Amino acid sequence: MNHPRFLDNPAQKQNTQQQNFSPTFLHQMINGISDPIFVKDRQHRWVLLNDTYCHFVGHSREELIGKSDYDFFPQAEADVFRQQDELVFTTNITNENQDLFTDAQGITHLISTKKSCFEDETGNKFLVGSIRDIILENEAGKVLGVTGTLRDRQQASDLHRINAVLQAQQEASIDGILIIDENRTVASFNQKFSKLWQIPAALLQTGDDRQLLGWVLDQLLNPDEFLAKVEYLYQHPQESSRDEIFLKSGKIFDRYSAPVRKQQGACDQILPLGEYYGRIWYFRDITEYKQAEAELRASQQRLALLIEQTPLAIIEWNSNFEIQTWNRAAERIFGYTPEEMLGNPFEIIVPENAIKHVNEVITALLTQRGGSFSVNENVTKDGRTMVCEWYNNALVAPDGQVVGVASMVLDITERKRAEEEQQKFVALIENSSDFIGIASMEGQILYVNPAGLKMVGLSSLETAKTKSLVDCYSPEAFAEFQQKITPLIFQHGFWQGEFRYRHFQTGIEIPTDCSLFLVKHPETGEPFCRVAVIRDITERRQAQEALLKSEAQLRQQAEELKVALRELQHTQTQLIQSEKMSSLGQLVAGVAHEINNPVNFIYGNLSPAKEYTQDLLSLLQLYQSHYPQPVPEIEDFAELIELDFLKSDLPQIINSMNIGADRIREIVLSLRTFSRLDEAEMKAVDIHEGIDSTLMILQSRLKTNDQRPTIEIIKEYSKLPQVQCYAGQLNQVFMNILTNAIDALEERVGSREAGEQGGRGAGGNNQYFDAAQYKCPMPNSQSLIPRIRICTQLLEPNQVTIRITDNGLGIPEDVKKQLFDPFFTTKTVGKGMGMGLAISYQIITEKHGGSLKCISQPGQGAEFVIKIPLIQNTLT
Secondary structure: OOOHHHHOOHHHHHOOOOOOOOHHHHHHHHHOOOOOEEEEEOOOOEEEEOHHHHHHHOOOHHHHOOOOHHHOOOHHHHHHHHHHHHHHHHHOOOEEEEEEEEOOOOOEEEEEEEEEEEEOOOOOEEEEEEEEEEEEHHHHHHHHHHHHHHHHHOOHHHHHHHHHHHHHHHHHOOOEEEEEEOOOOEEEEOHHHHHHHOOOHHHHHHOOHHHHHHHHHHOEOOHHHHHHHHHHHHHOOOOOEEEEEEEOOOOEEEEEEEEEEOEOOOOOOEOOHHHEEEEEEEEEEOHHHHHHHHHHHHHHHHHHHHHHHOOOEEEEEEOOOEEEEEOHHHHHHHOOOHHHHOOOEHHHHOOHHHHHHHHHHHHHHHHOOOEEEEEEEEEOOOOOEEEEEEEEEEEEOOOOOEEEEEEEEEEOHHHHHHHHHHHHHHHHHHOOOOEEEEEEOOOEEEEEOHHHHHHHOOOOHHHHHOOEHHHHOOHHHHHHHHHHHHHHHHHHOEEEEEEEEEOOOOOOEEEEEEEEEEEEOOOOOOEEEEEEEEEEOHHHHHHHHHHHOOOHHHHHHHHHHHHHHHHHHHOHHHHHHHHHHHHHHHHHHHHHHHHHHHHHHHHHHHHHHHHHHHHHHHHHHHHHHHOOOOOHHHHHHHHHOOHHHHHHHHHHHHHHHHHHHHHHHHHHHHHHHHHOHHHOOOEEEOHHHHHHHHHHHOHHHHOOOOOOOOOEEEEEEOOOOOEEEOHHHHHHHHHHHHHHHHHHHHHHHHHHHHHHOOOOOOOOOOOOOOOOOOOOOOOOOOOOOOEEEEEEEEEEOOEEEEEEEEOOOOOOHHHHOOOOOOOOOOOOOOOOOOOHHHHHHHHHHHHOOOEEEEEEOOOOOEEEEEEEEOOOOOOO
């Protein structure tokens, strides 16, 4: 598989014509080069080689193409080659190095390499490298061997020539080279070696290898480890070694050592260790390389972190569209873990109705180059349907084949919903019958809806954009607008009212109802545009003018209706409750009236009935005294009806009927007093009668039941003059407050019993107060007896105070703050609407010019304090 694309030079792409070469031509061209030439793809695999390279490494082209260094070279050498190649791919910087290289026969070469990175028209990267053989390790042995032979043969001229070649090769190397003979003395070294280790010239001239070793050891972080490695290699002369050593200066050297032995031939076997001539050492400063490698590794780590921490889902697919990579964002968006998704096909996150569209996208990715963008519906693990944006890019191999796809996914479900809502809003604006316009802060018109264009006589939005706010008014109207309305808009952010706009065609001023406001930036709070919502009220104005021309009475009625409408808006909740109480009052008054008539009839006849009964009993007594022996029939009947008992019990029955009639008359009187239908206007009344009548109506709730004992009522009435008030409404206030007090006492008793039974204590859903710690606010009271105290006082000359106190559970501070709010209630559904105290507050404060306060703490009961004037200043 050969790839000619690596020959594309980016600089050559500027040419108007570009020459395309065939693979055959490229092979002929690179085979004409004497140096080994190779090309690798981004996966570090050989894709193009010349014949010289194949002969140099000792393998055929068929064996090498598609393989990497790790398939043919030792691990240590392959690691070095891969690191160097990756650095070239990453930095795009040409790299020149000298390396050790072992061919197929096991011969180690010192080679000089030059590697560059190229990119084809589709963005695929390739590495092009050339090799030049500097010296073979066996050549060093040959030199030493030949040196001995020449010494014997005294061929001085050849020795000088070979030494010169060897010395030139050593000095041309980018590595520091040190050769130690079999006697462990320094045979040779190059200038690079002395420069790397900064060895003084005087020390080099001594030739003392021990002093030289001491100088090196002083520069090392781990001299003992270094020395142990050296000793080990000298004790095992057949072994080669490669490692890294660390200097105190922070530098890092690559160290390679190999034995120097005599060879029979380039490809022959190594002779026994008796032909051992010493050891050659190579040192290379790889500090910058290590730093670049660390930076590359850090960059790769940052890239991995970016993939894992990005809010975008990163998904990689193979050519079968099976998932290979699945980051955290993908897990968060779709709900599947990497373990659940890796190796699975894409259909798992695609709904049935979107598979056709997704297949079209896949086909395009597999057959085309470049990326694609699509918006798809997807399915999460929990079955939710979501909308996502997909950014897809095909992963193309050097041979042009698509090996996978990388996708970035963004969940735009909420954005799509917002866009849909925005579209609805735009449609609402576009179809509104009112003028809706937007202008810049400088007054330039930016937008007017169709109804607005028609209202002011503009032909199109483009025409409107050429206008400014000053064009919308007559000169007088604009001056008034700038003077009176603009300051209010900037002060409050909005303005509502009536104003007049100019018709662009006729110049007639149009009366309008306006809502003008500023739109502020959500982050800075600074206004950035003006919005106007305007309604043409020409017809309404005409109707108003016609109405103004009508009779004064109709105008007055219209004004009264307007005032009544405003009052209705402010007192809606009060009117609802007042209507309810009015109906209740009529019912109570009607019942009292209907009961009163028959009761009066009964009560009026009880006295004559009592007298008649007494007369009959007296007559019977006379009969018994004058006729003590009645006939048997009378005597039997008297015994049958228990005459003696009847004579004693009949007067008591009459008395009981009299007492019952009195009681009914009292109840009727209380009902009439509470309803006060004949006292709808403000008048002076005895408020004690109102309180007593309310207590009479609530008598059934005060009595003992199976849940609690009788609620004790303590009345502390001061001597008060008659109070000027709305008696019926004031009775309504007493009724609401006393009803709440009874509810609070019943709640307290219920919570105490629940605590005694071990039901719901402080650790349950509802928290109750400990009855043993509960203290009644009333003096000398027993905490277990439910009590309500009603106290009336005249503390100031023109102010009456009514205090209604209970020893219930009390009211928390957060509830107390909302106590008089309409519709606020702490009772269960069906037991209260939250209107009683709100209406009571309005009756006391608005109707009577007084005050209503609640004084309470949890566990200390509650006290409602009503203060109203004795005599009203003005009647409402």
